[in-house]
Amino acid sequence: MSESRPNGHRDALGVPLWKRLGVATYYQVTRPYRVWLRRRLEAAGQAPIVVVFYHRITDRLKDDCTCTPRAFERQMRWLRDRFDMVSMAEAQRRIRSGHNGRACVHVTFDDGYAVNSEFAIPWLVKMGIPCTYFVSAQQILEGTTFPHDKIPSSYVQPNTIDELKWMIDHGVEIGAHTRTHCDLGAIFDPVRLHDEVVGARDDLQAELGIRIRYFAYPYGMRPNLSREVFQLAHDADYEAACSAYGGLNFPGDDAFHIQRLHGDLSMARFKNNLTFDPRKLHIERYPYLSPEKTPEPDYS
Secondary structure (H helix, E strand, O other), X not given: OHHHOOHHHEOOOOOEHHHHHHHHHHHHHHHHHHHHXXXXXXXXXXXXXXXXXXXXXXXXXXXXXXXXHHHHHHHHHHHHOOOEEXXXXXXXXXXXXXXXXXXXXXXXXXXXXXXXXXXXXXXXXXXXXXXXXXXXXXXXXXXXXXOOOOOOOHHHOEOOHHHHHHHHHOOOEEEEOOOOOOOHHHOOOHHHHHHHHHHHHHHHHHHXXXXXXXXXXXXXXXXXXXXXXXXXXXXOOOOEEEOOOOOOEOOOOOXXXXXXXXXXXXXXXXXXXXXXXXXXXXXXXXOOOOHHHOOOOOOO
């Protein structure tokens, strides 16, 4: 029945008006607490290190993996006015240091869609906003579409090698996102896991002529993660592995596992998530410790 409602009852992402109003009301009611909390955390050197992720930026598709250029630009300008916009390396430095006096944000993309080369990435480069761009090797190297894009369209084509090289030349960090965009939480064969996490990265490095330092789990929710993959990524000299189930990073956290928030949202939900929603502050981290923090077993 809801599908027959006039468009005015939903926003560009299909979010019902009542839900938008609910989020906006919650944001305004809790805003004084958020402002107080941010000031308190910054004064204590415990300001969050926030990492957001996107998929596609285009006007030509409407789904929960797509943000319009207008909405994306609005979000980025809003962030730039309120946060330090940092690289992944700087985000990790602030986490490791145990001290962060000003809340900061790093911007990432997953998958590697060609439409991002039309507006989003050139605009970030122009504005000097650091970005890490995670790509799946098979789609990039063979030009095949992603398994989760059920409807073939020129708007869901992957980036080309030349597009990625342009990004590299303009300071964009390229990351690995497996070979086939698979669910790593459902794979237990060590040979295949190595190919997805390490072999795919090595092939991309050879083609692009760079070192790839960062890895992001496809899907990135808790069932899609595993300690075996974290260990594999660490042993293969990745500098970080990124999830996508939400949550913030704080000074003193494990800087190898980077938690990320969804950015492909309505502006109301985006503001709600990025201004330290009390619910986000208490998301339990995935139970993983990087090897250098893992205690030695007790054989006594």
